[in-house]
Amino acid sequence: xxxxxxxxxxxxxxxxxxxxxxxxxxxxxxxxxxxxxxxxxxxxxxxxxxxxxxxxxxxxxxxxxxxxxxxxxxxxxxxxxxxxxxxxxxxxxxxxxxxxxxxxxxxxx
Amino acid sequence: xxxxxxxxxxxxxxxxxxxxxxxxxxxxxxxxxxxxxxxxxxxxxxxxxxxxxxxxxxxxxxxxxxxxxxxxxxxxxxxxxxxxxxxxxxxxxxxxxxxxxxxxxxxxxxxxxxxxxxxxxxxxxxxxxxxxxxxxxxxxxxxxxxxxxxxxxxxxxxxxxxxxxxxxxxxxxxxxxxxxxxxxxxxxxxxxxxxxxxxxxxxxxxxxxxxxxxxxxxxxxxxxxxxxxxxxxxxxxxxxxxxxxxxxxxxxxxxxxxxxxxxxxxxxxxxxxxxx
Numbered sequence: 001x002x003x004x005x006x007x008x009x010x011x012x013x014x015x016x017x018x019x020x021x022x023x024x025x026x027x028x029x030x031x032x033x034x035x036x037x038x039x040x041x042x043x044x045x046x047x048x049x050x051x052x053x054x055x056x057x058x059x060x061x062x063x064x065x066x067x068x069x070x071x072x073x074x075x076x077x078x079x080x081x082x083x084x085x086x087x088x089x090x091x092x093x094x095x096x097x098x099x100x101x102x103x104x105x106x107x108x109x
Numbered sequence: 110x111x112x113x114x115x116x117x118x119x120x121x122x123x124x125x126x127x128x129x130x131x132x133x134x135x136x137x138x139x140x141x142x143x144x145x146x147x148x149x150x151x152x153x154x155x156x157x158x159x160x161x162x163x164x165x166x167x168x169x170x171x172x173x174x175x176x177x178x179x180x181x182x183x184x185x186x187x188x189x190x191x192x193x194x195x196x197x198x199x200x201x202x203x204x205x206x207x208x209x210x211x212x213x214x215x216x217x218x219x220x221x222x223x224x225x226x227x228x229x230x231x232x233x234x235x236x237x238x239x240x241x242x243x244x245x246x247x248x249x250x251x252x253x254x255x256x257x258x259x260x261x262x263x264x265x266x267x268x269x270x271x272x273x274x275x276x277x278x279x280x281x282x283x284x285x286x287x288x289x290x291x292x293x294x295x296x297x298x299x300x301x302x303x304x305x306x307x308x309x310x311x312x313x314x315x316x317x318x319x320x321x322x323x324x325x326x327x328x329x330x331x332x333x334x335x336x337x338x339x340x341x342x343x344x345x346x347x348x349x350x351x352x353x354x355x356x357x358x359x360x361x362x363x364x365x366x367x368x369x370x371x372x373x374x375x376x377x378x379x380x381x382x383x384x385x
Contacts, residue, residue: 002256002257002287002288002291002292004254005255005256005257005259005288005292006174006175006291009174009175009177009178010174012177013172013174013176013177014170017168017170017172018168024165025165028174035287035290035291035317036291081316082316082317082320082350083313083316083349083350085349091348091349091350091352092352092353101173101174101175102171102172102173102174103170103171103172103173103174104169104170104171105167105168105169105170105171106167106168106170107165107166107167107168108165108166108167108168109165
Protein backbone atom coordinates (compact mmCIF):
# COMPACT_ATOMS: atom_id res chain seq x y z
CA UNK A 1 0.00 0.00 0.00
CA UNK A 2 2.60 2.53 -1.10
CA UNK A 3 -0.27 4.74 -2.24
CA UNK A 4 -0.66 5.92 1.35
CA UNK A 5 2.95 7.14 1.46
CA UNK A 6 2.58 8.63 -2.02
CA UNK A 7 -0.60 10.47 -1.07
CA UNK A 8 1.11 11.76 2.07
CA UNK A 9 3.96 13.01 -0.14
CA UNK A 10 1.43 14.68 -2.42
CA UNK A 11 -0.29 16.49 0.46
CA UNK A 12 3.07 17.54 1.97
CA UNK A 13 4.43 18.80 -1.37
CA UNK A 14 1.33 20.87 -2.14
CA UNK A 15 1.12 22.22 1.42
CA UNK A 16 4.77 23.33 1.24
CA UNK A 17 4.19 25.06 -2.07
CA UNK A 18 0.98 27.04 -1.51
CA UNK A 19 2.19 28.88 1.61
CA UNK A 20 -1.03 28.55 3.60
CA UNK A 21 -3.52 29.18 0.78
CA UNK A 22 -6.56 26.91 0.72
CA UNK A 23 -6.50 24.37 -2.09
CA UNK A 24 -9.79 23.56 -3.84
CA UNK A 25 -8.58 21.28 -6.61
CA UNK A 26 -5.52 19.15 -7.34
CA UNK A 27 -4.73 17.71 -10.76
CA UNK A 28 -2.41 14.72 -10.83
CA UNK A 29 -0.92 12.58 -13.57
CA UNK A 30 -0.55 8.91 -12.66
CA UNK A 31 0.77 6.99 -15.67
CA UNK A 32 -0.62 3.57 -16.54
CA UNK A 33 2.83 2.04 -16.00
CA UNK A 34 3.72 3.96 -12.83
CA UNK A 35 2.86 1.12 -10.48
CA UNK A 36 0.52 3.40 -8.56
CA UNK A 37 -3.20 2.68 -8.39
CA UNK A 38 -5.28 5.87 -8.90
CA UNK A 39 -8.23 4.44 -6.99
CA UNK A 40 -6.01 3.80 -3.98
CA UNK A 41 -4.71 7.38 -4.10
CA UNK A 42 -8.31 8.64 -4.24
CA UNK A 43 -9.14 6.41 -1.29
CA UNK A 44 -6.23 7.81 0.74
CA UNK A 45 -6.58 11.43 -0.32
CA UNK A 46 -9.45 12.53 1.92
CA UNK A 47 -7.83 10.97 4.97
CA UNK A 48 -4.40 12.48 4.23
CA UNK A 49 -5.87 15.90 3.39
CA UNK A 50 -7.86 16.16 6.61
CA UNK A 51 -6.63 19.00 8.79
CA UNK A 52 -4.44 20.46 6.01
CA UNK A 53 -4.96 23.26 3.46
CA UNK A 54 -6.08 20.50 1.06
CA UNK A 55 -9.05 19.38 3.18
CA UNK A 56 -12.14 19.13 0.98
CA UNK A 57 -10.16 19.67 -2.23
CA UNK A 58 -11.32 17.90 -5.38
CA UNK A 59 -8.80 15.40 -6.74
CA UNK A 60 -8.55 14.96 -10.52
CA UNK A 61 -6.34 12.21 -11.90
CA UNK A 62 -5.32 11.89 -15.52
CA UNK A 63 -3.79 8.56 -16.59
CA UNK A 64 -1.29 8.95 -19.44
CA UNK A 65 -1.01 5.73 -21.48
CA UNK A 66 2.11 3.58 -21.60
CA UNK A 67 4.47 4.24 -24.53
CA UNK A 68 7.63 2.36 -25.40
CA UNK A 69 10.42 2.42 -27.96
CA UNK A 70 12.00 -0.78 -29.24
CA UNK A 71 15.78 -0.78 -28.92
CA UNK A 72 16.01 -3.49 -31.60
CA UNK A 73 13.87 -2.15 -34.48
CA UNK A 74 13.32 1.44 -33.25
CA UNK A 75 9.54 1.21 -33.51
CA UNK A 76 7.37 3.17 -31.08
CA UNK A 77 4.32 1.47 -29.61
CA UNK A 78 1.58 1.72 -27.03
CA UNK A 79 2.16 -0.51 -24.02
CA UNK A 80 -0.57 -1.70 -21.66
CA UNK A 81 1.76 -3.30 -19.11
CA UNK A 82 5.43 -3.81 -18.35
CA UNK A 83 5.62 -7.29 -19.85
CA UNK A 84 4.77 -6.33 -23.42
CA UNK A 85 6.91 -7.00 -26.45
CA UNK A 86 7.47 -5.35 -29.82
CA UNK A 87 5.96 -6.70 -33.05
CA UNK A 88 9.52 -7.65 -34.04
CA UNK A 89 9.59 -10.00 -31.05
CA UNK A 90 12.02 -8.00 -28.90
CA UNK A 91 11.30 -7.36 -25.24
CA UNK A 92 14.14 -4.83 -25.00
CA UNK A 93 11.92 -1.79 -24.69
CA UNK A 94 12.63 1.71 -23.43
CA UNK A 95 9.67 3.24 -21.64
CA UNK A 96 8.80 6.67 -22.97
CA UNK A 97 5.44 7.34 -21.35
CA UNK A 98 3.08 6.09 -18.68
CA UNK A 99 5.46 6.28 -15.73
CA UNK A 100 4.36 9.76 -14.68
CA UNK A 101 3.70 10.51 -11.04
CA UNK A 102 3.37 14.29 -11.19
CA UNK A 103 1.41 17.10 -9.63
CA UNK A 104 0.21 19.04 -12.69
CA UNK A 105 -1.52 21.96 -11.03
CA UNK A 106 -3.52 23.10 -8.05
CA UNK A 107 -6.44 25.51 -7.80
CA UNK A 108 -6.39 27.91 -4.88
CA UNK A 109 -9.43 29.51 -3.24
CA UNK B 110 6.75 10.05 25.51
CA UNK B 111 10.43 10.69 25.05
CA UNK B 112 11.49 13.62 27.23
CA UNK B 113 14.25 14.64 24.84
CA UNK B 114 12.36 15.17 21.61
CA UNK B 115 8.69 14.75 22.53
CA UNK B 116 8.28 11.87 20.10
CA UNK B 117 5.35 9.67 21.03
CA UNK B 118 3.87 8.60 17.73
CA UNK B 119 4.17 4.82 17.49
CA UNK B 120 3.66 5.11 13.73
CA UNK B 121 6.83 7.18 13.34
CA UNK B 122 9.72 5.28 11.80
CA UNK B 123 12.34 4.41 14.42
CA UNK B 124 16.07 4.11 13.93
CA UNK B 125 17.49 1.69 16.48
CA UNK B 126 21.19 1.33 17.15
CA UNK B 127 21.84 -1.85 19.11
CA UNK B 128 25.21 -0.41 20.18
CA UNK B 129 23.84 2.93 21.39
CA UNK B 130 25.18 3.77 24.88
CA UNK B 131 21.81 4.96 26.18
CA UNK B 132 18.52 3.68 24.94
CA UNK B 133 14.84 4.33 25.47
CA UNK B 134 12.41 1.68 26.70
CA UNK B 135 11.95 -1.29 24.35
CA UNK B 136 10.14 -0.40 21.18
CA UNK B 137 10.74 3.28 21.63
CA UNK B 138 14.36 3.75 20.77
CA UNK B 139 15.32 6.39 18.24
CA UNK B 140 18.25 8.62 17.53
CA UNK B 141 18.32 12.37 17.65
CA UNK B 142 20.33 12.98 14.54
CA UNK B 143 18.89 15.81 12.54
CA UNK B 144 19.63 14.62 9.04
CA UNK B 145 18.35 15.78 5.68
CA UNK B 146 14.89 14.58 6.71
CA UNK B 147 14.51 17.71 8.77
CA UNK B 148 15.09 20.09 5.90
CA UNK B 149 12.45 22.50 4.81
CA UNK B 150 11.31 22.91 1.25
CA UNK B 151 10.17 26.20 -0.16
CA UNK B 152 8.21 26.06 -3.38
CA UNK B 153 7.03 28.92 -5.54
CA UNK B 154 5.01 31.57 -3.72
CA UNK B 155 1.45 32.08 -4.94
CA UNK B 156 1.29 34.89 -7.47
CA UNK B 157 0.66 38.10 -5.48
CA UNK B 158 -0.91 39.71 -8.56
CA UNK B 159 -3.64 37.09 -8.66
CA UNK B 160 -7.14 38.29 -7.79
CA UNK B 161 -8.17 37.77 -4.19
CA UNK B 162 -11.83 38.70 -4.35
CA UNK B 163 -13.12 35.15 -4.14
CA UNK B 164 -11.89 34.18 -7.60
CA UNK B 165 -9.98 30.95 -7.83
CA UNK B 166 -6.55 30.85 -9.35
CA UNK B 167 -4.62 27.98 -10.74
CA UNK B 168 -1.00 27.30 -9.90
CA UNK B 169 0.85 25.12 -12.40
CA UNK B 170 3.34 22.94 -10.54
CA UNK B 171 4.50 20.11 -12.85
CA UNK B 172 6.28 18.66 -9.86
CA UNK B 173 7.10 15.02 -9.14
CA UNK B 174 4.94 13.67 -6.31
CA UNK B 175 8.02 11.98 -4.87
CA UNK B 176 10.29 14.99 -5.52
CA UNK B 177 11.10 15.34 -1.85
CA UNK B 178 12.17 11.69 -1.54
CA UNK B 179 14.15 11.97 -4.77
CA UNK B 180 15.98 15.07 -3.49
CA UNK B 181 16.82 13.37 -0.21
CA UNK B 182 17.99 10.30 -2.13
CA UNK B 183 20.36 12.46 -4.20
CA UNK B 184 21.67 13.99 -0.98
CA UNK B 185 22.26 10.47 0.41
CA UNK B 186 23.99 9.52 -2.85
CA UNK B 187 26.34 12.49 -2.47
CA UNK B 188 27.11 11.52 1.13
CA UNK B 189 27.79 7.92 0.08
CA UNK B 190 29.96 8.92 -2.87
CA UNK B 191 31.90 11.35 -0.69
CA UNK B 192 32.87 8.42 1.52
CA UNK B 193 33.43 6.15 -1.48
CA UNK B 194 30.86 3.70 -0.12
CA UNK B 195 29.27 0.92 -2.09
CA UNK B 196 25.64 1.09 -0.95
CA UNK B 197 23.30 -1.63 -2.19
CA UNK B 198 19.54 -1.78 -1.75
CA UNK B 199 18.42 -5.40 -1.22
CA UNK B 200 14.78 -6.01 -2.03
CA UNK B 201 12.65 -9.16 -2.00
CA UNK B 202 9.42 -10.67 -0.79
CA UNK B 203 9.40 -11.70 2.89
CA UNK B 204 11.28 -14.94 3.46
CA UNK B 205 13.34 -14.99 0.24
CA UNK B 206 16.54 -15.18 2.30
CA UNK B 207 17.91 -11.61 2.41
CA UNK B 208 19.18 -11.87 5.97
CA UNK B 209 20.57 -15.36 5.47
CA UNK B 210 22.43 -14.20 2.34
CA UNK B 211 23.82 -11.26 4.33
CA UNK B 212 24.94 -13.49 7.20
CA UNK B 213 26.74 -15.77 4.77
CA UNK B 214 28.27 -12.85 2.86
CA UNK B 215 29.56 -11.26 6.07
CA UNK B 216 31.03 -14.58 7.18
CA UNK B 217 32.75 -15.18 3.81
CA UNK B 218 33.89 -11.64 2.93
CA UNK B 219 33.88 -9.74 6.21
CA UNK B 220 37.60 -10.27 6.79
CA UNK B 221 38.64 -8.55 3.57
CA UNK B 222 35.63 -6.29 2.84
CA UNK B 223 34.40 -3.95 5.60
CA UNK B 224 30.61 -4.40 5.69
CA UNK B 225 27.84 -2.72 7.66
CA UNK B 226 24.09 -3.10 7.39
CA UNK B 227 20.91 -1.03 7.63
CA UNK B 228 18.03 -3.38 8.42
CA UNK B 229 14.46 -2.43 7.50
CA UNK B 230 11.42 -4.14 8.99
CA UNK B 231 8.02 -2.96 10.13
CA UNK B 232 8.75 -4.17 13.65
CA UNK B 233 11.34 -5.92 15.84
CA UNK B 234 15.15 -5.87 15.92
CA UNK B 235 15.39 -9.61 15.18
CA UNK B 236 17.25 -9.20 11.89
CA UNK B 237 19.61 -6.61 13.36
CA UNK B 238 20.43 -9.05 16.17
CA UNK B 239 21.22 -11.77 13.61
CA UNK B 240 23.58 -9.41 11.77
CA UNK B 241 25.19 -8.18 14.99
CA UNK B 242 25.79 -11.80 16.00
CA UNK B 243 28.04 -12.00 12.93
CA UNK B 244 30.19 -9.25 14.45
CA UNK B 245 28.90 -6.72 11.94
CA UNK B 246 27.91 -3.10 12.61
CA UNK B 247 24.14 -2.71 12.10
CA UNK B 248 21.34 -0.18 12.56
CA UNK B 249 17.69 -1.26 12.49
CA UNK B 250 14.95 0.91 10.98
CA UNK B 251 11.43 -0.02 12.11
CA UNK B 252 9.01 1.56 9.68
CA UNK B 253 5.94 1.07 11.89
CA UNK B 254 2.99 1.18 9.50
CA UNK B 255 5.33 1.83 6.53
CA UNK B 256 5.73 -0.88 3.92
CA UNK B 257 9.08 0.31 2.50
CA UNK B 258 12.18 2.29 3.38
CA UNK B 259 12.43 5.87 2.12
CA UNK B 260 15.32 8.26 1.63
CA UNK B 261 14.65 10.18 4.87
CA UNK B 262 14.87 6.98 6.92
CA UNK B 263 18.15 6.09 5.21
CA UNK B 264 19.56 9.56 5.86
CA UNK B 265 18.94 9.12 9.60
CA UNK B 266 20.12 5.52 9.67
CA UNK B 267 23.30 6.27 7.69
CA UNK B 268 24.32 9.04 10.08
CA UNK B 269 23.74 6.71 12.99
CA UNK B 270 25.64 3.90 11.27
CA UNK B 271 28.54 6.20 10.34
CA UNK B 272 30.16 3.67 7.97
CA UNK B 273 33.93 3.94 7.43
CA UNK B 274 35.18 5.32 4.12
CA UNK B 275 35.51 2.81 1.32
CA UNK B 276 33.26 0.21 2.97
CA UNK B 277 30.17 -1.66 1.78
CA UNK B 278 26.72 -0.87 3.20
CA UNK B 279 23.87 -3.28 2.59
CA UNK B 280 20.38 -1.85 3.02
CA UNK B 281 17.94 -4.68 3.65
CA UNK B 282 14.61 -3.23 2.58
CA UNK B 283 11.24 -4.25 4.04
CA UNK B 284 10.16 -7.60 2.59
CA UNK B 285 7.74 -6.52 -0.11
CA UNK B 286 7.79 -6.93 -3.90
CA UNK B 287 5.72 -3.82 -4.64
CA UNK B 288 6.38 -0.64 -2.70
CA UNK B 289 10.19 -0.51 -2.25
CA UNK B 290 10.63 -0.39 -6.05
CA UNK B 291 9.24 3.17 -6.15
CA UNK B 292 11.46 4.79 -3.54
CA UNK B 293 15.00 5.78 -4.40
CA UNK B 294 17.23 5.56 -1.31
CA UNK B 295 20.41 6.98 -2.84
CA UNK B 296 21.93 3.52 -3.30
CA UNK B 297 24.41 2.62 -6.06
CA UNK B 298 22.40 -0.39 -7.26
CA UNK B 299 19.36 -2.44 -6.43
CA UNK B 300 19.67 -6.16 -5.86
CA UNK B 301 16.49 -8.21 -6.10
CA UNK B 302 16.54 -11.46 -4.16
CA UNK B 303 14.08 -14.14 -5.14
CA UNK B 304 13.77 -17.77 -4.09
CA UNK B 305 12.77 -20.86 -6.03
CA UNK B 306 9.99 -21.54 -3.51
CA UNK B 307 8.10 -18.47 -4.73
CA UNK B 308 7.03 -19.88 -8.10
CA UNK B 309 8.14 -18.99 -11.64
CA UNK B 310 5.62 -16.27 -12.35
CA UNK B 311 6.77 -13.60 -9.87
CA UNK B 312 8.63 -11.51 -12.49
CA UNK B 313 5.40 -11.23 -14.49
CA UNK B 314 3.28 -10.48 -11.42
CA UNK B 315 5.66 -7.88 -9.96
CA UNK B 316 7.35 -6.36 -13.02
CA UNK B 317 8.18 -3.03 -11.37
CA UNK B 318 10.44 -4.75 -8.86
CA UNK B 319 12.23 -6.83 -11.49
CA UNK B 320 12.67 -3.79 -13.77
CA UNK B 321 14.18 -1.81 -10.89
CA UNK B 322 17.01 -4.26 -10.22
CA UNK B 323 20.60 -4.36 -11.47
CA UNK B 324 21.15 -7.89 -10.21
CA UNK B 325 18.80 -10.76 -9.43
CA UNK B 326 19.96 -13.31 -6.86
CA UNK B 327 17.88 -16.47 -7.22
CA UNK B 328 18.21 -18.15 -3.84
CA UNK B 329 17.46 -21.56 -2.32
CA UNK B 330 18.53 -23.52 -5.43
CA UNK B 331 19.45 -26.39 -3.08
CA UNK B 332 15.69 -27.01 -2.80
CA UNK B 333 15.16 -27.47 -6.56
CA UNK B 334 15.14 -31.32 -6.40
CA UNK B 335 12.08 -31.09 -4.14
CA UNK B 336 10.13 -28.54 -6.23
CA UNK B 337 8.51 -28.32 -9.65
CA UNK B 338 10.16 -24.90 -10.20
CA UNK B 339 11.30 -24.55 -13.85
CA UNK B 340 14.46 -22.42 -13.81
CA UNK B 341 14.51 -21.88 -17.61
CA UNK B 342 10.89 -20.74 -17.62
CA UNK B 343 11.64 -18.37 -14.73
CA UNK B 344 14.66 -16.91 -16.54
CA UNK B 345 12.52 -16.46 -19.66
CA UNK B 346 9.97 -14.49 -17.61
CA UNK B 347 12.78 -12.40 -16.11
CA UNK B 348 14.06 -11.54 -19.60
CA UNK B 349 10.57 -10.54 -20.73
CA UNK B 350 10.41 -7.98 -17.94
CA UNK B 351 14.05 -6.85 -17.86
CA UNK B 352 16.38 -8.25 -20.54
CA UNK B 353 19.35 -6.45 -18.95
CA UNK B 354 18.93 -8.02 -15.49
CA UNK B 355 21.98 -10.12 -14.57
CA UNK B 356 21.05 -13.30 -12.67
CA UNK B 357 23.08 -15.37 -10.23
CA UNK B 358 21.73 -18.63 -8.79
CA UNK B 359 22.74 -19.37 -5.22
CA UNK B 360 22.00 -21.27 -2.07
CA UNK B 361 22.86 -18.98 0.83
CA UNK B 362 22.66 -21.93 3.25
CA UNK B 363 24.61 -24.56 1.28
CA UNK B 364 26.92 -22.17 -0.55
CA UNK B 365 26.09 -23.00 -4.19
CA UNK B 366 26.85 -20.21 -6.66
CA UNK B 367 28.03 -17.70 -4.07
CA UNK B 368 31.24 -17.12 -6.05
CA UNK B 369 29.23 -15.37 -8.77
CA UNK B 370 27.56 -13.14 -6.16
CA UNK B 371 30.92 -12.27 -4.61
CA UNK B 372 32.43 -11.60 -8.06
CA UNK B 373 29.60 -9.16 -8.77
CA UNK B 374 30.14 -7.47 -5.39
CA UNK B 375 33.89 -7.18 -6.00
CA UNK B 376 33.28 -5.69 -9.44
CA UNK B 377 30.90 -3.12 -7.93
CA UNK B 378 33.28 -2.33 -5.08
CA UNK B 379 36.13 -1.86 -7.57
CA UNK B 380 34.29 0.78 -9.56
CA UNK B 381 33.46 4.17 -8.16
CA UNK B 382 31.15 5.06 -11.03
CA UNK B 383 27.43 4.75 -10.32
CA UNK B 384 25.58 1.88 -11.97
CA UNK B 385 23.21 3.29 -14.56
